[in-house]
Amino acid sequence: MATAAIHSPSVRDQVSEEEWKIRVDLAAAYRLVALYGWDDLIFTHLSARVPGPEHHFLINPYQLMFEEITASSLVKIDTEGQPVMETPYMVNAAGFTIHSAVHMAREDAHSVMHLHTPYGQAVSAMEEGLLPHTQTAMIARHDIAYHDYEGIATDLDERERLVQDLGAKSAMLLRNHGTLTVGETVGRAFLRMYFLERACEAQVHMLSAGRDKLNNPPQGTPEKVREQTSGPTMAMAADLLAWPALLRKLDRIDPAFRD
Numbered sequence: 599m600a601t602a603a604i605h606s607p608s609v610r611d612q613v614s615e616e617e618w619k620i621r622v623d624l625a626a627a628y629r630l631v632a633l634y635g636w637d638d639l640i641f642t643h644l645s646a647r648v649p650g651p652e653h654h655f656l657i658n659p660y661q662l663m664f665e666e667i668t669a670s671s672l673v674k675i676d677t678e679g680q681p682v683m684e685t686p687y688m689v690n691a692a693g694f695t696i697h698s699a700v701h702m703a704r705e706d707a708h709s710v711m712h713l714h715t716p717y718g719q720a721v722s723a724m725e726e727g728l729l730p731h732t733q734t735a736m737i738a739r740h741d742i743a744y745h746d747y748e749g750i751a752t753d754l755d756e757r758e759r760l761v762q763d764l765g766a767k768s769a770m771l772l773r774n775h776g777t778l779t780v781g782e783t784v785g786r787a788f789l790r791m792y793f794l795e796r797a798c799e800a801q802v803h804m805l806s807a808g809r810d811k812l813n814n815p816p817q818g819t820p821e822k823v824r825e826q827t828s829g830p831t832m833a834m835a836a837d838l839l840a841w842p843a844l845l846r847k848l849d850r851i852d853p854a855f856r857d
Contacts, residue, residue, distance in 0.1 A: 621646075621669035624709070637665075638713070638714040641714065647701050699758075702757075730814075745760055
């Protein structure tokens with residue numbers, strides 16, 4: 599017997615136009631994570647801050663698969679993890695711990711993404727972390743921080759250490775755990791995650807062939823790539839090029855994320 603799809607009543611008339619746009623972008627990011635095979639059943643999380651002084655943010659309803667998430671089904675919570683709008687859904691406590699820490703500490707972290715992909719976990723467990731042997735790794739590596747594993751992130755005390763380790767970086771390898779990125783927009787956080795995940799995937803494939811005779815990039819090249827891909831360049835690539843194209847891709851596949 600087929601299970602009926604879950605329908606979440608629209609909240610569009612209950613939120614501002616600015617919040618609605620953020621909801622649509624975040625729902626799109628969930629659908630894209632599922633599309634690229636980066637999801638982990640229901641157990642990872644992406645979030646986005648809602649405009650306003652309260653530091654409210656949107657996060658996934660815990661019991662929905664990522665390909666089911668819509669703009670209206672996202673749960674708006676406060677810094678204590680409590681819903682601030684009526685919702686039939688619950689929130690992942692570990693997701694709250696990680697995301698609330700970053701949102702509260704970083705004014706520029708309007709979106710936070712955290713994944714448990716096999717490639718991201720594999721590189722997070724490597725002593726040397728992300729290696730600078732591919733172009734994609736050089737794009738991602740200069741902006742990466744590291745945070746040691748402390749168990750499943752349900753301990754609120756971990757927030758202080760997580761934020762301290764992240765510092766001003768826009769990406770993090772959570773040791774023995776997975777990947778994390780932040781961005782001024784959902785699109786920028788997603789593009790950073792794309793490069794980080796692709797770099798991790800390439801590293802696992804590269805090392806599976808052995809460590810002998812790896813070609814190191816010429817001296818100074820990683821620094822050149824950093825200059826070529828930092829700041830306004832990454833912002834333009836996300837805001838004007840990649841993110842609009844990804845939204846068009848989702849609209850062709852299934853525009854229901856906009857509901």
